[in-house]
Amino acid sequence: MQMQLDVNGRKIAVDAPPDMPLLWVLRDQLGMTGTKFGCGMAQCGACTIHLDGQPVRACQTPVETAVGAKIATIEGITDKIATAIRASWVKLDVPQCGYCQSGQIMSAVALLRENPKPSDEDIDAAMQGNLCRCATYQRIRAAIHDAAKSLA
Amino acid sequence: MTFMDKFFAKRSAATFRPSRRQFLAGTAAVGAGLTIGFPASGQAPAAAVPNPFAGYVRIGTDNVVTVMSAHMDMGQGVYNGIATLVAEELGADWSTIRVDGASGNLALYGNAAWGGTAQGTGGSTAMSSSWERYRRAGAIARTMLVSAAAKAWNVPASEIAVSKGTLFHAASGRGATFGAFADAAAKEPVPQNVALKSPAEWTLIGKQGQRRYDSAPKTNGTHDFTIDLRFPGMLIATVEHPPVFGGKVASVDATAAKAVPGVVDVVTIPTGVAVLARDTWAAIKGREALQIVWDETSAEKRGTAELRAEYLAALDVPGTHVADTTGDAQAALGRAVKTIEATYEFPYLAHAALEPLNAVVRRQGDIIEVYGGHQIPDLYQALAARAAGTTPDKISMRIMKTGGGFGRRAVGDGDVVIEAVEIAKAIGFRAPVKLQWTRETDMAGGRYRPMYMHKVKIGIDAQGRLAGWHHRIVGQSILSGTPFAGMIQNGIDVTSVEGVAHTVYAIPDRRVELTSTQVGVPVLWWRSVGHTHTAYAMETAIDEVAAATGKDPVALRRELLAGKPKHLGVLELVARQAKWNEKPAEGIYRGVAVHESFGTTVGMVAEIRMTSATEFKVERVVAAVDCGVAINPDQVRAQIEGAVGFGLGSVLRERLTLEGGKVVETNYDQYRPLRIDEMPKVEVHIVASNAPPTGIGEPGVPLIGPAVANAYAAATGKRIRALPFETGVTQGV
Numbered sequence: 072m073q074m075q076l077d078v079n080g081r082k083i084a085v086d087a088p089p090d091m092p093l094l095w096v097l098r099d100q101l102g103m104t105g106t107k108f109g110c111g112m113a114q115c116g117a118c119t120i121h122l123d124g125q126p127v128r129a130c131q132t133p134v135e136t137a138v139g140a141k142i143a144t145i146e147g148i149t150d151k152i153a154t155a156i157r158a159s160w161v162k163l164d165v166p167q168c169g170y171c172q173s174g175q176i177m178s179a180v181a182l183l184r185e186n187p188k189p190s191d192e193d194i195d196a197a198m199q200g201n202l203c204r205c206a207t208y209q210r211i212r213a214a215i216h217d218a219a220k221s222l223a
Numbered sequence: 224m225t226f227m228d229k230f231f232a233k234r235s236a237a238t239f240r241p242s243r244r245q246f247l248a249g250t251a252a253v254g255a256g257l258t259i260g261f262p263a264s265g266q267a268p269a270a271a272v273p274n275p276f277a278g279y280v281r282i283g284t285d286n287v288v289t290v291m292s293a294h295m296d297m298g299q300g301v302y303n304g305i306a307t308l309v310a311e312e313l314g315a316d317w318s319t320i321r322v323d324g325a326s327g328n329l330a331l332y333g334n335a336a337w338g339g340t341a342q343g344t345g346g347s348t349a350m351s352s353s354w355e356r357y358r359r360a361g362a363i364a365r366t367m368l369v370s371a372a373a374k375a376w377n378v379p380a381s382e383i384a385v386s387k388g389t390l391f392h393a394a395s396g397r398g399a400t401f402g403a404f405a406d407a408a409a410k411e412p413v414p415q416n417v418a419l420k421s422p423a424e425w426t427l428i429g430k431q432g433q434r435r436y437d438s439a440p441k442t443n444g445t446h447d448f449t450i451d452l453r454f455p456g457m458l459i460a461t462v463e464h465p466p467v468f469g470g471k472v473a474s475v476d477a478t479a480a481k482a483v484p485g486v487v488d489v490v491t492i493p494t495g496v497a498v499l500a501r502d503t504w505a506a507i508k509g510r511e512a513l514q515i516v517w518d519e520t521s522a523e524k525r526g527t528a529e530l531r532a533e534y535l536a537a538l539d540v541p542g543t544h545v546a547d548t549t550g551d552a553q554a555a556l557g558r559a560v561k562t563i564e565a566t567y568e569f570p571y572l573a574h575a576a577l578e579p580l581n582a583v584v585r586r587q588g589d590i591i592e593v594y595g596g597h598q599i600p601d602l603y604q605a606l607a608a609r610a611a612g613t614t615p616d617k618i619s620m621r622i623m624k625t626g627g628g629f630g631r632r633a634v635g636d637g638d639v640v641i642e643a644v645e646i647a648k649a650i651g652f653r654a655p656v657k658l659q660w661t662r663e664t665d666m667a668g669g670r671y672r673p674m675y676m677h678k679v680k681i682g683i684d685a686q687g688r689l690a691g692w693h694h695r696i697v698g699q700s701i702l703s704g705t706p707f708a709g710m711i712q713n714g715i716d717v718t719s720v721e722g723v724a725h726t727v728y729a730i731p732d733r734r735v736e737l738t739s740t741q742v743g744v745p746v747l748w749w750r751s752v753g754h755t756h757t758a759y760a761m762e763t764a765i766d767e768v769a770a771a772t773g774k775d776p777v778a779l780r781r782e783l784l785a786g787k788p789k790h791l792g793v794l795e796l797v798a799r800q801a802k803w804n805e806k807p808a809e810g811i812y813r814g815v816a817v818h819e820s821f822g823t824t825v826g827m828v829a830e831i832r833m834t835s836a837t838e839f840k841v842e843r844v845v846a847a848v849d850c851g852v853a854i855n856p857d858q859v860r861a862q863i864e865g866a867v868g869f870g871l872g873s874v875l876r877e878r879l880t881l882e883g884g885k886v887v888e889t890n891y892d893q894y895r896p897l898r899i900d901e902m903p904k905v906e907v908h909i910v911a912s913n914a915p916p917t918g919i920g921e922p923g924v925p926l927i928g929p930a931v932a933n934a935y936a937a938a939t940g941k942r943i944r945a946l947p948f949e950t951g952v953t954q955g956v
C-alpha cells in the first residue's frame with residue numbers, strides 16, 4: 072500500500088503492507104535505525120517514538136495508523152527539551168550498552184514536556200515501560216532531574 | 224581429537240612470528256599512519272622474539288587515535304577503559320579517541336589473564352588483561368612519535384614534550400599534532416624498554432571527572448549495533464528452532480511462507496528452518512506461516528518440575544565428586560549442639576539482553592565477512608570457516624558492539640554467528656544476510672544459567688563456634704561438552720562450586736560435594752557465573768549462623784575473615800558507610816553480604832521497607848568494592864549500580880520454566896527483569912588502591928540477592944531459600 076508519512080517534519084512516501092509495524096518501516100525501509108527492536112510486543116520500550124507528541128511503541132503501531140500523524144524519532148528530536156536531556160545523559164554517562172537509550176530519551180522528553188519538574192515517583196511512573204537490561208535506572212532518574220533543572 | 228580440541232591445541236601451541244612484510248601489509252591496510260603492538264610484559268624477551276607489530280593503536284593523519292581493542296564491548300565499558308590506558312601513556316587528546324574491535328592475532332590479543340591462549344572477553348578479565356599491554360602500547364607509540372619529531376626538527380628527543388595530541392619543542396617554538404608525524408613515526412625503531420607513568424603522574428587513570436568517550440552516539444541513535452547494519456541487497460533472516468532442545472527438522476512445507484509478500488527464500492539449516500525476506504516484518508510473517516514437522520525422538524522433554532524432583536532426590540545422596548574437603552566435617556558435625564539445615568533452589572535464568580541475538584554475513588570477493596558480537600572471535604572464525612567449507616583466512620571477523628551480553632555472546636559452538644553463516648551458505652552467499660532472532664527465539668534459545676540446588680548442613684558447638692559445614696550442590700556443568708571442558712578438573716566443574724569450595728571464611732571442617740546432572744537444556748555462563756548461586760547460599764547461610772549464635776552479622780563475618788585484609792577492608796568500609804552500628808531509620812531493615820569473585824571483593828548493605836506482611840521495597844543499597852586500581856572510578860560505580868539492578872531483578876522474579884521441555888517465558892511479559900520503579904538508590908564506595916585492576920563487570924551481581932534476603936529475614940524472621948523471591952517468599956521458613 073502506498074502511503075505518505077510525516078517523519079521528523081519530512082513528508083516521505085512509503086510502500087508497505089498496512090499492518091507492518093511502523094518500527095520496521097522506519098528501520099528497514101527508511102534506514103532510520105536509531106529506533107530499536109527489543110520485544111515486538113510493547114514490553115520493553117526500545118522502539119519508543121512520538122506520534123503527535125505522544126510516546127508510543129512503534130512495534131505496536133501499524134504503519135497505516137500513523138498516516139496523517141506527526142512522527143518523531145530519536146534522529147529528529149532536537150528541541151530545547153531533547154537537547155537538555157541529551158546533555159544531561161552525556162554529563163552523567165547514563166548509557167551502558169546504549170541499546171535502550173533511544174527509547175528512554177523519547178520517553179523522558181515526553182515526560183518533561185508534560186511535567187517540567189517531575190518527582191522520582193513521576194519519573195518511575197512515566198519510565199517504567201522502558202526496560203534497561205543494564206539497569207542504568209539510577210542515572211536515568213538523575214539525568215531527568217538534571218535536565219529539568221537546566222531548563223528551569 | 225574433536226574439532227574443538229584441535230582448535231585449542233593449535234592455539235596454545237601457536238607462536239607469533241610476524242615478518243617485516245606482514246607489518247608493512249598491516250600498515251598499508253589501515254591507510255597512512257602508525258600501527259604498533261607488542262607482547263604483554265614478561266611474556267617474551269625482545270631479543271628472542273621479533274617485535275610483534277600491528278594492532279593496538281592507529282594514528283591517522285587526521286589526528287584521530289584509534290585503539291584496537293582485544294576485548295568486546297557489550298556495554299560494560301571496556302572500550303572506554305582500554306582507551307583510557309592508551310590515552311594516558313600516549314598523551315592523546317581524549318576528544319580524538321575512537322575504539323575498534325580487533326581479532327585474528329593471538330600474540331597481540333590473546334587474553335593475558337588466560338595465559339594468552341585464546342582471545343576472548345569473559346570472567347571480568349578485560350582490564351587485568353589490558354593493564355600492562357595497552358599502557359605500554361601508548362608509551363611506545365608516544366616514544367616513536369617523539370623520535371620522528373626529533374629527527375624532523377633536528378632537536379634532542381628529550382626536549383620534546385607531549386600533551387593532548389600535540390608535540391612541542393619549547394626552545395625552538397616548534398609544535399605539531401600527532402597526525403603530522405604518524406607516518407614517520409611508524410618507521411621509527413620500536414623501543415624495547417619504555418617507562419610507564421607512576422600513579423602520581425596519571426591525568427586520566429583514576430580521575431573522577433573522566434567521561435566515557437562513547438555516550439553521545441548512544442543518545443542520538445547513531446551508535447551502531449549489529450541490528451543496525453545495512454548492506455545493498457541484504458536479506459533479513461528469521462529462524463524457527465525446534466520447540467524442544469534436541470529436536471530436529473523432519474519435514475518442512477514452505478508454501479505458505481513463500482507466499483508472504485517480501486519473503487525471498489526458505490532454507491533448512493542444521494539448527495532449524497530460516498526464512499529470508501526483504502525486510503524484518505516479512506521474515507517474521509513468513510516464519511509464522513511455516514509448516515514444520517519436528518522429530519523429537521532424542522529431545523529433552525523434561526520440564527523444570529520433573530528436574531526439580533530429580534535434583535531434590537540427588538541432594539539426598541552423596542555427591543559424585545568432592546570439590547573441597549578440609550578438616551573433618553562429619554566429625555565436627557558430631558560435636559555440634561545445634562545444626563542448621565537448608566535447601567536452596569535456583570531456577571534457570573535467561574540473559575535476555577535487550578538487543579536480541581543476531582549476526583550479519585556477506586561475501587566480498589573470496590572473503591566472507593562475519594559481523595557480530597564476537598566474544599571469542601578466533602574460535603568463531605574457525606567455526607565459521609568450517610561451516611562455510613573454507614579456511615579461516617577467508618573469514619573476516621568484524622566485531623560489533625552489542626546491546627548487552629551478560630555472557631550470552633560467548634558460546635562454544637558460536638550459535639547465532641554460525642547459524643548466520645549456514646543461512647548465507649544455503650543461498651550460495653548470493654546476498655548479504657542479517658540473521659535477526661526475535662525476542663522469542665532469543666528467550667527460547669537455551670544457554671541459560673543452569674538450574675541448581677544446594678543442601679547445606681552447618682553445625683554449631685557449645686561455644687557458639689562453627690562445627691562442620693557440609694555442602695552439596697546439584698546442577699548442570701557449564702563447561703562440559705564445550706571447548707572449555709579442559710577446565711574441568713578431576714570431574715569438578717569449577718563454575719559449579721566457585722564461591723563455596725575453598726571459601727575464604729575460616730571454616731576449619733568442611734566438605735563440598737558436587738553432582739553434575741545430565742540434562743539436554745543448553746547452559747552457559749550468566750553474568751558472574753557460579754557466584755550467582757553460591758554467594759546466595761553462602762551469604763544467607765552465614766546470616767543464619769549469626770542469628771543462631773546471637774551474633775551481629777557484620778561481627779561474625781569479621782571473625783570468620785580474620786587475616787583476610789582485602790575482605791575485611793571492604794566489610795569495614797561498607798559497614799561504616801551504611802552506619803551499620805547505628806539503629807536504622809524507623810521501618811527500615813538491613814542485610815549485609817560480602818563476596819569475592821573475579822579477583823574483586825564487594826560488600827553490600829541492603830535497606831528494605833516492608834509494604835505488606837510479605838512484600839517489600841529495596842530502598843537503598845550501600846556497596847563497597849576493592850577492584851585494585853579503579854581505572855575509571857565513575858565506570859566502576861556504573862557497573863556496581865547496574866549489577867545491583869540486574870541482580871535484584873533476577874532474584875525478585877526472573878525464572879525460566881520448562882514444561883514438557885518447552886520454554887514458558889518467551890518474552891518480557893513473563894520473564895521480568897527489573898524496571899525503574901524497583902531500582903533502589905545505590906551508593907558505591909571504592910577502596911583506594913594502586914594494585915593491578917581486577918574484574919568489575921560481574922562482581923557486583925552476586926551480592927544483592929543475599930543482602931536483600933538477609934534484610935527480609937531481619938524484618939520477618941523468615942528465610943528465602945528458593946529463588947526467585949516470589950516463589951521463595953511463599954515457601955519461606
Ligand code: FES
Pocket residue numbers: 107108109110111112113114115116117118119128129130131
Ligand atoms: S520493541 Fe516495541 S516495546 Fe519492545
Ligand code: FES
Pocket residue numbers: 166167168169170171172202203204205206207298577626627
Ligand atoms: S543501557 Fe543497556 S539496555 Fe539500557
